[in-house]
Amino acid sequence: MSAFEVMRSASLGVFGAIALACASAPGGAFALTRAVSVIHVNVAPLRENAGDPTAAWVAQAMPGALAQALAEAGRPGTPVSVRIDYVMLGPNSGNAGGPAGSSPDQMVGVVIVGGVARPLRAQTWYYPAESDPATIEQSNYDRVFQLSRALAYWAARGY
Numbered sequence: 001m002s003a004f005e006v007m008r009s010a011s012l013g014v015f016g017a018i019a020l021a022c023a024s025a026p027g028g029a030f031a032l033t034r035a036v037s038v039i040h041v042n043v044a045p046l047r048e049n050a051g052d053p054t055a056a057w058v059a060q061a062m063p064g065a066l067a068q069a070l071a072e073a074g075r076p077g078t079p080v081s082v083r084i085d086y087v088m089l090g091p092n093s094g095n096a097g098g099p100a101g102s103s104p105d106q107m108v109g110v111v112i113v114g115g116v117a118r119p120l121r122a123q124t125w126y127y128p129a130e131s132d133p134a135t136i137e138q139s140n141y142d143r144v145f146q147l148s149r150a151l152a153y154w155a156a157r158g159y
Helices: 003-024 029-036 044-049 054-072 132-156
Strands: 039-042 080-088 103-113 116-126
Touching: 039 054, 044 054, 044 080, 054 080, 054 132, 080 132, 103 132, 116 132
Parallel strands: 039 080
Antiparallel strands: 080 103, 103 116
């Protein structure tokens, strides 16, 4: 047997072992992909209300946030549909009456699980940093990402 054939056989064996380990792990990579495949996120109302890039950020962040929250709640693979209607970001300067000079951010939408639609609102607090004025788009993305995680947390727990 040539050195090439030995390397090829060894490589196939290693890849097969990795695939078998992932498939048999209850919380492995394949479990997460099954959860992602049953998640639907509708940002059309948000796109009408806030436009892009906000709607695009939610469309990007929400499926992963929901998959992670469902897995953490012990419900991976649960079919979930989410419609996001509004994202309201408080002032970038802070000082909007929140704790320690923070600004409240909110995401409002509807979560549908098992054919039952429930309105859901998530709120996070934004604490401005010195670098935020120079990187306003990045800080707004981070705020939308945190709101997506917060709404996903409550959606996965059935609120």
